[in-house]
Amino acid sequence: EGKYNPVASLLLTTSEGAVKRLFSRHNVNEIHFRNELLAFLAYSTLNICLTGVPVPSGNFTGSMLIGGLAGRMMGALVRDYGQPGVAVSGVYAMVGSAAMLAGFKQMAVAVVVFITGAANDLNLVPPLMLAVTVALMLNKLINERGFDEEQILRKGIPYLGPEPPRLMDRMVALDLRDELPPEALLPPEASIRTVKDALEQTKVQDFPVIKEGNICIGFTTRARLQAALKSWEASGILCEGDVGNKTQILGLGNEEMTQIISGIIGRESSFSGSMLPVLRLAERSPYTVLEGMPGPRIYNLFAKAGAKSAAVVSEKGEFRGMISRNGLIEVVRRLEEAHDNRKFDDDTLDEDEEESSLVIPR
Structure with missing residues (x-):
């Protein structure tokens, strides 16, 4: 009692609450690189193990959280070993979430609009578009289809896409x-x-x-x-x-x-x-x-x-x-x-x- 654990504040809450903490621009000194790394490893392992299991594991917000943790770690590295005045860690978290969502769902404009609306800052559109473009290009080189479409095909769900082959x-x-x-x-x-x-x-x-x-x-x-x-x-x-x-x-x-x-x-x-x-x-x-x-x-x-x-x-x-x-x-x-x-x-x-x-x- 009376103690505060930054890792627990990310893991022992809902994924939506954890994403809000990662996106915040006012908690730079509360969550440090090692805390973010531990949370990233723990949540990534759980998310990978639960992928495809018929339980509500939350792939959408889960991918946002993983991308936000990766972006936040990058922000911590830039702050400690690079130029600390570029942007706060919360901005890096938003860019990481956008890149992860774009690669995971193979969406582009929708991700930028969603993250920009969550941050209520139109100045984030250029970096988000750059991150989404790079993520989509890399994902297309590795995967032909997005996660949801691949799940539909592998599980044999009777579904017809919007366009014919x-x-x-x-x-x-x-x-x-x-x-x-x-x-x-x-x-x-x-x-x-x-x-x-x-x-x-x-x-x-x-x-x-x-x-x-x-x-x-x-x-x-x-x-x-x-x-x-x-x-x-x-x-x-x-x-x-x-x-x-x-x-x-x-x-x-x-x-x-x-x-x-x-x-x-x-x-x-x-x-x-x-x-x-x-x-x-x-x-x-x-x-x-x-x-x-x-x-x-x-x-x-x-x-x-x-x-x-x-x-x-x-x-x-x-x-x-x-x-x-x-x-x-x-x-x-x-x-x-x-x-x-x-x-x-x-x-x-x-x-x-x-x-x-x-x-x-x-």
Whole structure:
């Protein structure tokens, strides 16, 4: 009691509080180089060990704190062994935080605006811009993507970036189609066995509904088919081979049965006992794209317009295939992996090599 520990004042508080102390211009003689070095080593070790762990470790403010500590140490060295009147240690901390954030998140102007607003000093814009530019240049030489984007790719999160990959420029809709087995194509009225065969295609989440003439009239989802199948079977209309499962079906809990869309699928005299009206489960206004539509336009349809699935049709309106959001994400990632493996460079490839590079690896 009655003692003050500068290292504890940085570690035994929130990262926001520690950043405020580092940015302060009035505590030059309170936190010394050795204190900053110990805090830097401790916090950097903890931050590296917790990276990627599904806990709220605070990567944004954590990177600000690490950069601020590094900048503050540089300020202490300049003050003790260089020219002490250049700037106070808090300014060095702000420049270090900006450089660390720019490299970690691969942001530029946003970092400068954020740090300048925190300091409420427009005179910091030139040194911050210089630090951010150098940090971004060095980071681009080492890492192609920022931390958040790399996390998304490694964890397999279904995400589409704002811009399509360059390898997609000469691709068309036919090149982006999902691998759709014949069992996944459903008629407007399908038998129980047909629906079960479709649900066995585990990689398919959206099922096109095809009428006569090979015309797609909508898409239905796996969840809707499963719920409709449970509701239909629980109502007592069972197909051949399912009689033995009747007791199990009727034993469904209330919580599970509340999720079944029994209001859509019910007993109606217009349907036989072994048929499901799949058309009533489908979205009747699907996105349709011509088979020759350029790949970047299709990418924007999913990334910016929020489409989940689209039907690829011919000029006569015949169904040629389906493009789903998950399928497009897989194509994009295969293209990015091919780009990383081949060190693709559009400026050095001739036309024939570029055409061969556009083949999607399976």
